[in-house]
Amino acid sequence: MAKRLTILTAAILACVFFAGVGPALGSAPSGEEFGISHEPRQRGNILDLFFGPAPRLPTERGKLVIYAFHDANGNNRRDPGERELHDKIRCTVDEITYQVPALIPGLDLSAGYDIECEGDDYLPLLIESHVFIERRGQIIRIDLPCQKLN
Structure with missing residues (x-):
């Protein structure tokens, strides 16, 4: 048991040591000699090996908010009254169905999502059926006009 623990400890220390060291003992030529620019690389830590990287922050993802309203005069805008x-309209985003009004968090940055909506007593008139999350923390609001079915 002590031998296994020693080997595991040595492996962990080697990972930590080599993750923090740059070129080997200065023997390799620097990038400046060849006109190569170095981007700072993101280094993980030893916990990333076992648990994976940290989850993305909520501010790095987008949100979609969908409201539905009865468009009595048919102008596709929400008017007073x-x-x-x-709970009369259902919308499907990324193969998940939500009851409207819906708050859909956790949408990936630089990703597009198709939206499909339906109802039993109302016909939703979806103007935009595709949304694209173009910046961190973006909130997209959709007011969904609906006509009463006869």
């Missing part, structure tokens, strides 16, 4: 529809 047009009531919000709760």
Whole structure:
């Protein structure tokens, strides 16, 4: 048991030592001699080997908020007096179905998502069926006009 612990400790120390050391003992030529610029690389730590990298922060992801309303006059805009529809419309984003109103967090940066909406008593008129998260922490709000089915 002590021998295994010694080998494991030596392996961990080797990983930590070599992860923090640059070129081997200064014998390799620097990038300046060849006109190569070095980008600072992101270094992990020993915990990344066992547990993986830290989860992304919520501010690095986008959010989608969908509201539905009864568009009584058919102008595709929410006017005073047009009531919000709760639990009458379902929207599917990234193969997950949500009841509207919906808050959909955790959308990846620089990713696009298709939206499909349907209802039993109302017909949603989705103007934009694709959203793209273009910046960190972006919140996209969709007001979904719906017509009453006869």
